Amino acid sequence: MKSTIAHTHLPGDGEPVVLIHGIGHRRQAWGEVPQLLNDRGYDVYVVDLPGHGASPTPTRPDGYSMRSTAEQFERFFVSHGIDTPHVVGNSLGGSVSLELAHNGAVGTATVLSPGGFFPVHHLPNIAANLLFMKVGSHLPEAVHRTLAGHTWFRKFAFRSLYTHPETVTVETAVGDTLNLRRSKGFWPHFFRATVMRFTKDVQVPTTVAWGDTDRLLLPSEAHTARTRLPEATHVTLPDCGHCPQHDHPDLVVDVVVATINRADRGAGPTEHEGVATQRPGA
Known part of the structure; x- marks a missing residue:
């Protein structure tokens, strides 16, 4: 194959x-x-x-x-x-x-x-952070572009991924967010992660x-x-x-x-x- x-x-x-x-x-x-x-x-x-x-x-x-x-x-x-x-x-x-x-x-x-x-007791933290990003990715693209232009928003939205989220460019922030919205592999891996x-x-x-x-x-x-x-x-x-x-x-x-x-x-x-x-x- x-x-x-x-x-x-x-x-x-x-x-x-x-x-x-x-x-x-x-x-x-x-x-x-x-x-x-x-x-x-x-x-x-x-x-x-x-x-x-x-x-x-x-x-x-x-x-x-x-x-x-x-x-x-x-x-x-x-x-x-x-x-x-x-x-x-x-x-x-x-x-x-x-x-x-x-x-x-x-x-x-x-x-x-x-x-x-x-450990199992870390699952709520993992799930909350991933779901926050996944759900947020479904906002309109124009809203993402407007919000991503603000340093405070990038610090808030990407704090679970980076120590210095403010250095993420607007184009990268929007591109990553739209990609997350479209990623069909997200949900299968998300549910598998609970037992991985x-x-x-x-x-x-x-x-x-x-x-x-x-x-x-x-x-x-x-x-x-x-x-x-x-x-x-x-x-x-x-x-x-x-x-x-x-x-x-x-x-x-x-x-x-x-x-x-x-x-x-x-x-x-x-x-x-x-x-x-x-x-x-x-």
Whole structure:
């Protein structure tokens, strides 16, 4: 079966890297990260999850389960001649990346605030934030454009995703909101999330990175991830929210490159939880 996953390709001479966004988002959610990775020589693919962005909804026998989504990405790799890519996933995309890492279908996995590690009592916070954004997305586009032009509104509307939502541009804010409105994959993943738990191991070098100000999947969930994935490297991303690729793209790229380099050296996970640091001037 041919892959129908929509994507953007930034050709490079280095190893392939595939970027997978979160629930209700789109490939543009990665901001500067794809170009920064490409500038370092990597062959970069930025994808839309099935039922998100420009990717169509999956048709039978495909579906929205983590297993099926991972299988769809494995077919995407084959159909585009991508040999053992490094995957980077945020939120839902992080869960998909962990599934791929469990299958041994990728070279490394770098996951940013992945789903599947929250306790039951965190569900009201997750549901309230996601539903607030989803319901709000159905306001008329003209209203969105007017409101998004105000810094106070961007701070309010996107506080669950970013530490610095005021830096989101008006066009990005409106584009993300309209995309969320259209994302047919939102509801299937939203309802599956209530029972989603990642309890498997990973077969490839993996880094779990968590923003220290994440308001959607709370930083305390990083401790659960560390307990369930002792074979992974665990780092904290300072001054970063749920989507650190927006707050500090250089920092995210540094973590991705460190993961790839660790695999190239054949090194194991770090012994203790670390704090990722920004490069001078970042």
